[in-house]
Amino acid sequence: MQSSAIYQQVKHSLEHFFKQQQYNFTVALSGGVDSVVLLHVMHLLRQEIPTLNVSAIYVNHGLSQYAQDWQQFCQTVCTKLNVPFNAAAVHIEQKTRTSLEAQARDERYKALDELSAPESVILLGQHLNDQIETFLLRLKRGSGLKGLGAMQQTRTLNSGRVCFRPLINVTRSNIEAFAAEFNISHITDDSNTDERFERNFLRASVVPILAERFNGFEHCAGRSISLLQKQQALLDEYTQIDLSQSLNDQQALCISQIIHYSEVRMANVVRAWLELFTQIMPSQKQLSQIINQAINAQTDSQMQIDLTDGQIRRHQGYLYFVMPSKPLSSELLIADELTLSDGRLLLKQSGKGVREPFDNEQVSVQFNCNSARIKPLKKPGSNTLKHWFKDAKVAPWLRAQVPLIFYNDELVQAVGYFVSEKHKDENGIIWECK
Numbered sequence: 236m237q238s239s240a241i242y243q244q245v246k247h248s249l250e251h252f253f254k255q256q257q258y259n260f261t262v263a264l265s266g267g268v269d270s271v272v273l274l275h276v277m278h279l280l281r282q283e284i285p286t287l288n289v290s291a292i293y294v295n296h297g298l299s300q301y302a303q304d305w306q307q308f309c310q311t312v313c314t315k316l317n318v319p320f321n322a323a324a325v326h327i328e329q330k331t332r333t334s335l336e337a338q339a340r341d342e343r344y345k346a347l348d349e350l351s352a353p354e355s356v357i358l359l360g361q362h363l364n365d366q367i368e369t370f371l372l373r374l375k376r377g378s379g380l381k382g383l384g385a386m387q388q389t390r391t392l393n394s395g396r397v398c399f400r401p402l403i404n405v406t407r408s409n410i411e412a413f414a415a416e417f418n419i420s421h422i423t424d425d426s427n428t429d430e431r432f433e434r435n436f437l438r439a440s441v442v443p444i445l446a447e448r449f450n451g452f453e454h455c456a457g458r459s460i461s462l463l464q465k466q467q468a469l470l471d472e473y474t475q476i477d478l479s480q481s482l483n484d485q486q487a488l489c490i491s492q493i494i495h496y497s498e499v500r501m502a503n504v505v506r507a508w509l510e511l512f513t514q515i516m517p518s519q520k521q522l523s524q525i526i527n528q529a530i531n532a533q534t535d536s537q538m539q540i541d542l543t544d545g546q547i548r549r550h551q552g553y554l555y556f557v558m559p560s561k562p563l564s565s566e567l568l569i570a571d572e573l574t575l576s577d578g579r580l581l582l583k584q585s586g587k588g589v590r591e592p593f594d595n596e597q598v599s600v601q602f603n604c605n606s607a608r609i610k611p612l613k614k615p616g617s618n619t620l621k622h623w624f625k626d627a628k629v630a631p632w633l634r635a636q637v638p639l640i641f642y643n644d645e646l647v648q649a650v651g652y653f654v655s656e657k658h659k660d661e662n663g664i665i666w667e668c669k
């Protein structure tokens with residue numbers, strides 16, 4: 236077994252983890268041939284590398300009448316190999332088949348993440364044929380570079396947990412041959428042969444024909460997919476450069492910076508910018524409308540595009556993504572910190588700012604007081620808050636969120652922007668918002 240190509244390939248693919256002293260792995264075990272072979276290979280590898288810690292998890296979706304038998308099967312295999320085993324039950328509501336599958340996948344990753352040994356890397360059994368099928372499904376849908384790049388070998392979950400696919404360059408037939416050669420038993424999910432489902436159709440009736448006709452088709456397709464992934468990675472690097480050169484410190488996008496880009500480059504940076512705020516991307520058509528309006532609107536107030544999660548607005552040459560904000564209410568400031576109703580933390584620090592309040596002064600934080608008057612430090616005279624916000628080029632939708640500190644009914648600080656000259660104190664206090 237140890238001399239087999241699969242063993243060597245898995246070992247080779249894991250070497251970068253070993254270099255980082257990562258020796259803890261949890262196999263996501265479904266009982267299917269892919270993950271069972273992977274488990275056997277990891278078990279063998281453990282004999283060669285004694286520092287290796289291998290465990291396994293089965294997620295019971297409860298969707299198949301056989302789910303409990305599969306769990307029992309996984310448990311038995313693990314007992315035989317002396318691999319610690321865990322099973323997680325998840326509940327999935329029955330909807331359409333597609334959303335059911337997607338939901339099952341989401342719940343599975345969540346359960347795998349929660350129950351895998353802490354600090355361990357989760358190993359998944361997807362292989363080259365899964366990869367090619369994913370590619371063809373995306374091709375059918377008209378995906379671009381990113382989508383056609385299909386599955387990455389490494390996937391990092393939101394929690395930071397790393398998932399890795401050691402078999403992604405191994406064909407299904409090689410995995411099956413390995414299982415047959417070493418008498419490795421596994422379960423067969425009959426629903427995988429139902430060709431009414433797209434992936435099963437590609438698996439049974441499309442890829443085999445291509446593989447038979449074109450010598451080395453699977454490996455060549457795999458090479459193309461990995462080239463697409465590399466090109467996407469390169470594009471991502473350039474996109475980040477464009478983005479960092481076009482953002483101000485409020486994450487607004489500078490129109491005069493991107494206006495010189497070619498159309499595709501401009502669309503690319505706008506998409507990357509939107510990804511900072513939302514997962515729901517506008518279509519190509521909407522994207523070009525956004526760019527068109529951003530550049531051509533006669534006045535800032537004309538530029539307002541509603542998207543699912545927020546609005547795109549323009550202010551003084553910058554595009555802002557404005558998310559619906561929670562209403563903020565006035566509060567007395569009794570302690571040195573206060574959590575605002577939108578979750579931000581207001582903190583009193585000592586330093587250059589305003590003097591401490593007198594005993595007869597009540598300190599409060601208020602919002603949206605456009606007509607309050609103040610003479611900010613180093614500004615020529617007293618005027619309304621609205622005037623000073625305009626002066627400081629603060630976008631109108633951001634103004635309502637600025638905490639305003641009052642001593643009785645006198646405005647002493649607009650947090651993050653200015654302090655009152657009348658109340659200034661080199662060794663006083665200053666409020667900050669995080």
Ligand SMILES: Nc1ncnc2c1ncn2[C@@H]1O[C@H](COP(=O)(O)OP(=O)(O)OP(=O)(O)O)[C@@H](O)[C@H]1O
Nearest residue numbers: 263264265269270292293294295340358359360361
């Ligand atoms: N019930 C399960 N319990 C634990 N691991 C599982 C389970 N089902 C699948 N896996 C893991 O996920 C891998 C891929 O399985 P499968 O191809 O059935 O999933 P998929 O729905 O296509 O998922 P993905 O979107 O991640 O490709 C398996 O090889 C196995 O490692």
